[in-house]
Amino acid sequence: MIGDSLRHAVRTTLAIGSLLAGISTAQVHVITVLADKDSRYKIAGERKPEITVKAGEPVLLRITARRGKTWNRDGSIHGFSLLRAKDRSKVPGWDLLLRPGEQEITLTAPDEPGEYVVVCTVICSEEHEGMNMRFVVTP
Numbered sequence: 001m002i003g004d005s006l007r008h009a010v011r012t013t014l015a016i017g018s019l020l021a022g023i024s025t026a027q028v029h030v031i032t033v034l035a036d037k038d039s040r041y042k043i044a045g046e047r048k049p050e051i052t053v054k055a056g057e058p059v060l061l062r063i064t065a066r067r068g069k070t071w072n073r074d075g076s077i078h079g080f081s082l083l084r085a086k087d088r089s090k091v092p093g094w095d096l097l098l099r100p101g102e103q104e105i106t107l108t109a110p111d112e113p114g115e116y117v118v119v120c121t122v123i124c125s126e127e128h129e130g131m132n133m134r135f136v137v138t139p
């Protein structure tokens with residue numbers, strides 16, 4: 001009797017869990033980026049990497065980072081920091097430090113549509129200043 005109700009409770013919990021998982025994976029915008037050893041962001045299939053998101057949408061950033069010539073004492077090898085293009089101000093929650101290998105970060109797209117830029121914040125080589133990419137938020 002107790003066993004039955006426990007099994008029922010477990011089944012119900014699993015059902016709700018897979019339902020929620022289905023909803024979240026359907027809505028989240030997965031973006032795959034390579035922060036490469038030559039101090040460049042790369043996106044598969046794009047000659048010039050660029051990210052476009054919808055204002056306020058959930059984003060799963062899947063980044064693989066490869067070590068350049070230099071890195072931070074704390075082990076960060078590249079940064080991924082989002083700035084508003086008009087005044088270069090940082091977007092809260094989007095100031096990331098990357099470790100070697102693949103990492104996944106859950107984020108929320110900025111609420112304000114417009115032009116942004118992603119910049120590296122780790123001095124990763126003499127090419128570091130050129131490590132940036134366009135980021136567009138659509139309404």
Ligand SMILES: [Cu+2]
Nearest residue numbers: 078120124131
């Ligand atoms: Cu870098």
